[in-house]
Amino acid sequence: METVRKRSKKREAIFEALRMAKDHPSAEMLYSRLKPMYPDLSLGTVYRNLAVFLGDGDVVSVGTVAGQERYDADTSPHAHFICRCCGRVLDVNSPALERMDEAVERETGGRVTGHSLSFSGECAECLVKTAV
Amino acid sequence: METVRKRSKKREAIFEALRMAKDHPSAEMLYSRLKPMYPDLSLGTVYRNLAVFLGDGDVVSVGTVAGQERYDADTSPHAHFICRCCGRVLDVNSPALERMDEAVERETGGRVTGHSLSFSGECAECLVKTAV
DNA sequence: CTCTTTGCAAAGAGTTTGCAGGGTG
DNA sequence: CACCCTGCAAACTCTTTGCAAAGAG
Numbered sequence: 001m002e003t004v005r006k007r008s009k010k011r012e013a014i015f016e017a018l019r020m021a022k023d024h025p026s027a028e029m030l031y032s033r034l035k036p037m038y039p040d041l042s043l044g045t046v047y048r049n050l051a052v053f054l055g056d057g058d059v060v061s062v063g064t065v066a067g068q069e070r071y072d073a074d075t076s077p078h079a080h081f082i083c084r085c086c087g088r089v090l091d092v093n094s095p096a097l098e099r100m101d102e103a104v105e106r107e108t109g110g111r112v113t114g115h116s117l118s119f120s121g122e123c124a125e126c127l128v129k130t131a132v
Numbered sequence: 133m134e135t136v137r138k139r140s141k142k143r144e145a146i147f148e149a150l151r152m153a154k155d156h157p158s159a160e161m162l163y164s165r166l167k168p169m170y171p172d173l174s175l176g177t178v179y180r181n182l183a184v185f186l187g188d189g190d191v192v193s194v195g196t197v198a199g200q201e202r203y204d205a206d207t208s209p210h211a212h213f214i215c216r217c218c219g220r221v222l223d224v225n226s227p228a229l230e231r232m233d234e235a236v237e238r239e240t241g242g243r244v245t246g247h248s249l250s251f252s253g254e255c256a257e258c259l260v261k262t263a264v
Numbered sequence: 265c266t267c268t269t270t271g272c273a274a275a276g277a278g279t280t281t282g283c284a285g286g287g288t289g
Numbered sequence: 290c291a292c293c294c295t296g297c298a299a300a301c302t303c304t305t306t307g308c309a310a311a312g313a314g
Binding site (some may be wrong): 040048064069081083084087090092093100101102104105107108109110111112113114116117118120121122123124126127 | 168177195196201211214215216222224225232233235236237240241242243244245246247248250251253254255256258259
């Protein structure tokens with residue numbers, strides 16, 4: 001039996017905040033951004049709703065940065081650049097990654113339902129700081 | 133000041149176990165494999181040494197699967213296929229990913245020191261099980 | 265003998281979960 | 290008014306850390 005989904009201000013606010021954010025926030029980042037507007041918001045609710053979004057396929061996990069899972073409401077195939085210095089996560093326009101899915105299916109015999117390409121290093125801002 | 137590194141049976145055993153493993157094990161997986169041979173091995177030691185390997189660049193993190201970080205002693209550029217069903221992590225022969233590094237540096241203005249490409253889905257074995 | 269490495273166990277950090285109360289349809 | 294959703298806090302899991310003892314050079 002599948003549970004009926006009811007609307008909720010909090011849930012919509014969480015999704016909207018994630019959709020608007022360009023920095024692929026973690027649960028805690030979303031929480032502290034929404035807290036001022038929803039003073040009685042709880043961190044558990046953020047986690048619970050993120051799990052719902054993931055289950056519905058409306059949100060995707062970008063990976064774990066510094067121990068925290070990072071999320072993205074842009075589910076179209078694209079890559080990320082993760083700065084190991086400041087933890088920033090940037091979008092990267094990836095060239096035809098979709099084609100590679102079939103290649104991997106042929107190689108492994110499995111079924112590919114998604115991919116994630118991420119580059120790591122130091123972002124432009126951190127390079128400047130480090131260069132000092 | 134940099135600390136002098138001394139040899140240690142445990143450390144070498146951990147690295148060797150990781151180098152031999154083809155399943156990109158987690159700290160706990162390595163621990164339980166080595167435990168029979170080194171009964172007084174401690175999980176903390178495995179974590180500590182993995183951190184050393186990562187720092188030395190001798191080992192690479194493949195990402196977090198089901199909450200556990202997975203490691204790979206093969207630091208050459210290659211992609212992975214992660215089964216979201218059983219958690220298996222398989223190697224994939226990735227086509228010229230190196231070339232993409234420069235492209236990303238041009239796009240972001242940062243410096244790329246590594247990349248990680250992973251595909252997710254269901255592996256061949258899980259497909260069979262699911263098909264039943 | 266000096267300094268690194270380890271075992272053990274406690275501490276931390278991030279995430280999940282149980283329960284009673286509030287919200288939605 | 291039935292059932293979903295939330296706040297709160299405790300519980301859990303994975304990882305890190307402090308300390309005294311063991312090991313390497």
